[in-house]
Amino acid sequence: xxxxxxxxxxxxxxxxxxxxxxxxxxxxxxxxxxxxxxxxxxxxxxxxxxxxxxxxxxxxxxxxxxxxxxxxxxxxxxxxxxxxxxxxxxxxxxxxxxxxxxxxxxxxxxxxxxxxxxxxxxxxxxxxxxxxxxxxxxxxxxxxxxxxxxxxxxxxxxxxxxxxxxxxxxxxxxxxxxxxxxxxxxxxxxxxxxxxxxxxxxxxxxxxxxxxxxxxxxxxxxxxxxxxxxxxxxxxxxxxxxxxxxxxxxxxxxxxxxxxxxxxxxxxxxxxxxxxxxxxxxxxxxxxxxxxxxxxxxxxxxxxxxxxxxxxxxxxxxxxxxxxxxxxxxxxxxxxxxxxxxxxxxxxxxxxxxxxxxxxxxxxxxxxxxxxxxxxxxxxxxxxxxxxxxxxxxxxxxxxxxxxxxxxxxxxxxxxxxxxxxxx
Amino acid sequence: xxxxxxxxxxxxxxxxxxxxxxxxxxxxxxxxxxxxxxxxxxxxxxxxxxxxxxxxxxxxxxxxxxxxxxxxxxxxxxxxxxxxxxxxxxxxxxxxxxxxxxxxxxxxxxxxxxxxxxxxxxxxxxxxxxxxxxxxxxxxxxxxxxxxxxxxxxxxxxxxxxxxxxxxxxxxxxxxxxxxxxxxxxxxxxxxxxxxxxxxxxxxxxxxxxxxxxxxxxxxxxxxxxxxxxxxxxxxxxxxxxxxxx
Numbered sequence: 001x002x003x004x005x006x007x008x009x010x011x012x013x014x015x016x017x018x019x020x021x022x023x024x025x026x027x028x029x030x031x032x033x034x035x036x037x038x039x040x041x042x043x044x045x046x047x048x049x050x051x052x053x054x055x056x057x058x059x060x061x062x063x064x065x066x067x068x069x070x071x072x073x074x075x076x077x078x079x080x081x082x083x084x085x086x087x088x089x090x091x092x093x094x095x096x097x098x099x100x101x102x103x104x105x106x107x108x109x110x111x112x113x114x115x116x117x118x119x120x121x122x123x124x125x126x127x128x129x130x131x132x133x134x135x136x137x138x139x140x141x142x143x144x145x146x147x148x149x150x151x152x153x154x155x156x157x158x159x160x161x162x163x164x165x166x167x168x169x170x171x172x173x174x175x176x177x178x179x180x181x182x183x184x185x186x187x188x189x190x191x192x193x194x195x196x197x198x199x200x201x202x203x204x205x206x207x208x209x210x211x212x213x214x215x216x217x218x219x220x221x222x223x224x225x226x227x228x229x230x231x232x233x234x235x236x237x238x239x240x241x242x243x244x245x246x247x248x249x250x251x252x253x254x255x256x257x258x259x260x261x262x263x264x265x266x267x268x269x270x271x272x273x274x275x276x277x278x279x280x281x282x283x284x285x286x287x288x289x290x291x292x293x294x295x296x297x298x299x300x301x302x303x304x305x306x307x308x309x310x311x312x313x314x315x316x317x318x319x320x321x322x323x324x325x326x327x328x329x330x331x332x333x334x335x336x337x338x339x340x341x342x343x344x345x346x347x348x349x350x351x352x353x354x355x356x357x358x359x360x361x362x363x364x365x366x367x368x369x370x371x372x373x374x375x376x377x378x379x380x381x382x383x384x385x386x387x388x389x390x391x392x393x394x395x396x397x398x399x400x401x402x403x404x405x406x407x408x409x410x411x412x413x414x415x416x417x418x419x420x421x422x423x424x
Numbered sequence: 425x426x427x428x429x430x431x432x433x434x435x436x437x438x439x440x441x442x443x444x445x446x447x448x449x450x451x452x453x454x455x456x457x458x459x460x461x462x463x464x465x466x467x468x469x470x471x472x473x474x475x476x477x478x479x480x481x482x483x484x485x486x487x488x489x490x491x492x493x494x495x496x497x498x499x500x501x502x503x504x505x506x507x508x509x510x511x512x513x514x515x516x517x518x519x520x521x522x523x524x525x526x527x528x529x530x531x532x533x534x535x536x537x538x539x540x541x542x543x544x545x546x547x548x549x550x551x552x553x554x555x556x557x558x559x560x561x562x563x564x565x566x567x568x569x570x571x572x573x574x575x576x577x578x579x580x581x582x583x584x585x586x587x588x589x590x591x592x593x594x595x596x597x598x599x600x601x602x603x604x605x606x607x608x609x610x611x612x613x614x615x616x617x618x619x620x621x622x623x624x625x626x627x628x629x630x631x632x633x634x635x636x637x638x639x640x641x642x643x644x645x646x647x648x649x650x651x652x653x654x655x656x657x658x659x660x661x662x663x664x665x666x667x668x669x670x
Binding site: 062073074104106108112113114117119175177179180182183184185187188189220259260 | 472474475476477479502503506517519521522523524525526527529532535536538539540641665
């Protein structure tokens with residue numbers, strides 16, 4: 001039966017070509033858009049996790065309330081013990097300390113007076129211990145444009161944009177001026193070891209990256225850190241897993257009555273990332289649903305047109321004694337085959353485009369000049385396992401739904417009028 | 425007849441307004457006699473009451489009028505030798521640990537000085553408020569048992585840090601005992617209370633000032649003048665950038 005229908009579809013292109021094209025186009029668009037959205041949202045989540053939020057983040061309650069102000073006076077104390085505790089309780093995760101700070105980068109002239117200066121957002125991370133994985137996590141090697149990654153205390157990376165604007169070269173010195181954890185003035189002179197461009201505008205405007213040991217000296221933060229970031233195994237964010245870790249930590253270590261007690265937050269609770277994750281989770285479903293509906297309407301019309309065109313054929317088959325039920329069922333089977341063929345074609349074409357966009361992303365850096373949130377400067381798609389089957393759902397469902405609606409006309413035919421209709 | 429009454433009433437109101445305006449001006453002039461001087465040298469202790477702990481710093485300052493001032497921090501060890509020089513509307517800070525002199529400008533002027541409730545802008549403010557504010561005497565109130573004039577100052581220029589100020593001036597000693605600083609929106613930004621009023625070289629002077637940044641956590645910053653001398657001979661080089669590195 002299937003072979004018979006399949007041969008019919010192949011031989012009579014007039015009844016299969018248009019539906020296959022429609023299904024292919026719909027499936028192609030579904031696959032490309034889902035692949036692209038997964039790529040964009042995945043990048044946004046990864047960038048935020050690696051740069052600021054981690055998959056979970058521990059801060060003091062007060063620090064969390066004023067996080068945008070980088071309030072190091074409210075930072076975590078006794079962080080060595082706290083980090084050891086986290087490593088013992090969740091050995092499968094990676095835990096790193098970070099200090100974020102604001103201040104001025106002051107570039108001296110030959111007399112030591114201010115030649116130029118600009119606002120800087122600094123990040124201190126463990127650069128000197130490769131096992132921390134921070135260099136890879138922050139993608140520093142790839143971001144490095146000139147010079148080298150700091151290898152000894154007193155060296156710093158600054159954003160290439162800042163270096164260009166203020167004429168600072170690798171090997172030049174500058175003074176960081178800010179506020180210590182205790183509110184005193186912080187001064188520390190660094191040598192520029194290299195310049196970086198991350199491709200995220202907020203980091204590229206005034207970034208300064210130093211090792212934790214330097215930050216602790218400059219900001220008077222011995223055994224203190226603003227944040228402890230935790231990363232789940234394989235560096236893949238899993239909301240449920242993060243929630244388990246967060247709930248367990250807060251129940252055991254956080255005291256709601258002490259503003260300096262540590263509190264853990266998961267990625268979805270920070271930087272409005274919850275909305276992004278909800279969008280990511282819902283977007284595929286919404287897109288598939290919209291495409292099923294849209295294509296079903298189009299295919300319904302196609303089916304109606306096909307039904308009109310095959311009016312005589314159905315009439316003849318009924319006149320020869322074929323049951324209406326059988327004709328209806330065979331047209332649905334035909335729809336399944338056409339849907340499958342169209343979906344296969346659309347999926348293959350879609351995957352080719354997604355694969356191309358994965359390695360040749362669209363550069364949107366010229367459009368994100370003043371954007372202050374952490375977002376990628378290129379939009380890329382990503383080939384994920386779901387893309388290999390997700391297109392079949394709208395492809396098959398829409399085709400079958402369209403044929404089912406159009407095929408109802410078969411039941412309206414009256415056998416008594418068939419010969420008259422067929423002008424026999 | 426009604427018109428004549430109306431004119432008389434209007435004239436009376438206009439005269440009353442002038443009298444009040446003159447009052448505010450006279451009050452300020454008397455405050456200036458106490459607070460302003462050709463120059464001054466003072467040592468101070470600043471106690472910053474933070475959320476976690478309090479910090480105490482001592483400093484020696486020299487100032488000439490409102491345009492020049494020089495401060496050297498004497499303690500604690502971390503701050504020792506840090507110097508600040510203000511000349512006109514420019515502010516430099518010298519850090520002995522880096523041997524660098526840094527010009528403070530732009531957004532940094534709004535940052536807190538040494539974690540206190542004072543910003544660099546507050547420190548640099550020219551106290552000749554009469555040029556930039558329109559003053560109004562709104563009556564009297566009692567502060568710490570002292571009867572005070574309550575003056576409300578509203579900015580008439582845009583280059584001010586605070587749009588509105590409310591000052592309580594001691595009616596007998598003519599020293600400010602309290603000041604509230606407001607944003608244009610009406611939000612109270614800072615509150616200052618002055619106490620420890622003493623007679624120094626024939627003038628009344630508050631020696632304890634409590635600053636509270638209302639937008640900042642903590643219990644404020646206490647500024648105590650441990651010694652003060654008016655109208656001394658201060659060499660000019662003190663107010664040069666070269667003096668910062670000495």
